[in-house]
Amino acid sequence: MTVLETTFAAARDHKRIAEIAAxxxxxGVDDIAIRLGLGGLLPKRRGRALHADAESLSQPERLRLAIESLGPTFIKLGQILSTRADLLSPEWITELEKLQSDVAPEPWEAIRAxxxxxxxxxxxxxxxxxAHTxxxxxxxxQVHRATLHDGTDVVVKVRRAGLRPLVEADLRLLSHAAGLVEAQWPEFARYRPREILNHLGAAMGEELDLAAEGRNCEAVAQNLAAMERIKIPRIFSEWSSERLLVQEYIDGIVPNDHAxxxxxxxxxxxxxxxxxxxFLRMALVDGLFHADPHPGNLRALPGNRVAFIDFGMVGxxxxxxxEQLLMLVAAIVETSGERVAALLMEWSGAADIDLPRLEAACDTFVARHGVPPLRxxxxITDFMALAREHDLALPADLALLFKALITADGVMRSLDPDFDALAAAGPIVQEEMIRRYRPGALMGKGKSLALDFAGLAAEAPSLLRLLALRLRQGRIAAEVELKGLDRIGADIRWAATRIAVAIVTAAFALGLAPRLLDFGPTLLGIPVTALLGIAVILGGLAWLLVPRRR
Incomplete structure (x- = not known):
């Protein structure tokens, strides 16, 4: 079933499909629509592209402009793809990173109600x-400035009207497209298109729900409450809802304003x-981190304090x-390429890996980056390139974190050109490792493991009864992966050829050869046809006796 066939069942999406195709x-990227089965909806035209600038642009640039024209869902998808340096080549990543979601604000009268x-x-x-502007x-x-009656400066974030139905339609269409890609192009299965779409759906769901953004902001503030030099804006939940968020206005200096x-x-x-x-405490300790720490979402405050704002995108x-990330840091510090390779294999889930080649590449990676200062x-850029070169796709949550780390590292390096990330991360990593592996924590893990085994033991009888029932009913399904199926096919063809040659040789020897003695001219008193028959028999026997060359 094609995307077109599936989405025609929902007439409400048909108009959107036509808009996307147009x-x-x-x-000038209509080849994408053709491959997804939307060719019938493409407008008839003579030139390659109708947009004035498209003809002179590269394919990545054309796609980026198309994505910006398609609206917030596709922009968010492009931003997610820009984090996947493990899947896409640098020229595509560079272009997708330019995606802009800045648009003209709606006039006040359009959102007043x-x-x-x-x-x-x-x-x-x-x-x-x-402020109505x-x-x-x-x-x-869009964001408006306001002041509470107690004098507190706030910003009021207002979701655009009529946005949710459009986003939901786009998500349905993209979900169909992901399924179609996996079904028709198995070579793209390693990109995990459905996983990417699930990530997109979750991200869009949180961005559309401004109340969820407020809750994320409050959770981060609570997690970092002990860090006196970190400021997180206060949320005024009494006036916040799904479509509107009121939060404290923080007036500070953006980190790249060096003057x-x-x-x-x-x-x-x-x-x-x-x-x-x-940031490292958010990611490695709390597990809830700001996923877009670019300079516009950071503020420098008096006393060398730092504020994080805009929690619309979190990871x-x-x-x-x-725990795996801590293991990765330790592997880099200890220059253990083997452990880096093991983590990569676990994250990708790939089965057909050239392990010696991967371990050699990981050895080169840790030799380059295991020496302070760590850039x-x-x-991270080299790590994701390493994954891409070996066809190893990383989980979506890791890709988002790595992108955020690259962004944050760029900001910190602009503040301090000699910035050593390893020196900054050291105390946090050491503290977390001690916390995870102290006797109390190990005892807790042991208790959890014992409970898991106890639960498994309790479920074992019912599972065995179910298995016995399925065996009696003949309803056990097995999934078998045959290794070297092409080799088996070649062996079968070889055996069939040998049988055919043996039959022909036997026919000449037993049936046709005696009769050939009575026909045709002779050579040295022997009929030529008989000589040819003997040659065929000898050739067949020789072919059958010679072992197959591999």
Whole structure:
């Protein structure tokens, strides 16, 4: 079933399919639509591209412009793909990183009714002051400045009207496309398109729910409460909802404004250490981290404090994944290429790996990056390139973290050109390793393991009864992977050929040869036909007796 056949069942998506196909044609990337079965919806045209600039641009540039024209869902997908340096080559990554979600804000009159509905009153009543002109705007929401009646400066984030139905339609279509790619092009299965789409759906769900963004912000603030030099904006949940978020306005200096930093006497080295410590604690200890720490989402505050703002994009890491990351850091420090290779294989789940070649590449990797100072951005970039070269796809949560680490490392290095990520991470990694492997924690793991075995033992009788029942019913299904199936086929063809030659040889020897003695001219008193028959018999016997050459 094609995407077109599936989506025609839902008439509400048909218009959107046509819009997508038209945009792909406009920017000269309609081959994507054709491969996905949308060729019948493509507008008829004579030139290669209808957009004025498309003809002179590269394929990655055309795709980036098309994505920006398709709206927030596709922009978010492009941003997710820009984190997948383990899958895409540098020229595609570089172009996708340029994706911009900045758009013109909606006029106040277009959103007034929605804002009043969400606040339960006019904003001019709820707030002491409210700016009707947006401070900034993106494809998902726009931001307005306001002041509470107690004098607190806040920003009010308002989701664009009518956005959810469009996003849901796009997610349905992209989900169909992912299934089609996996079904029709098995060579792309390693890219895990469905996993990427699941990640996209979760990311879009959180971005559309501004209340969820507020909860994420509050959770991070609670996790980092002990770090006095870290500031997280306060959320005013009493006025927040799915479509509207009110949070504290933080007035600070963006980290790449070096003139302002120098004028206020802030120390770039201290800011870099503080910001790195906070980010690594979010990722390695708490498992909930800011996934887009670019300069616009960071602020330098007096006293060399650092503020993180805009938690619309966050990442989550489970305990097992955090433990693996600690193991990766330890493997790099100890220059153990073998352990790096083992982690890569576990993360990718690939079965057909050239292990000696992978371990040799990992040895080269740790030899280059295991010596201080560790340039984190370069190390992660090389690590993902290593995965790409060996056809190893990383899990989506790791790809998001690695992208965030590269972004954060760039910001910190702009503050401190001699920044050593390993020195900054050392205390946190050491503290976490001690916490995880202290006697109490090991006893806890032992108890958990004992409970797992106890649960398994309790379930064993019912599982065995079910297995016996399925055996009696003949309903046991087995999935068998045959290694070297092509070799088996070749052996079967070889055996069949030998049988055929043996039959022909036997026919000449037993049936045709005696009769050939009576026909045709002779040579040295022997009929030529008989000589030919003898030659055929001898040739057949020789072929049968010679062993097969491998």
């Amino acid at each position: 945009v792909l044609v406009r920017f 929605q804002v009043e509905e969400d606040l339960g009153a006019s904003p001019d009543t709820v707030f002491l002051s409210f 947006a401070l900034a705007a993106g494809s998902i929401a 302002a930093l120098n004028a206020t006497g802030l120390d770039g080295r201290e800011l870099a250490r503080t910001g790195t410590a906070a 989550r890491l489970g305990a097992r994944r955090r 984190l951005g370069e190390a």
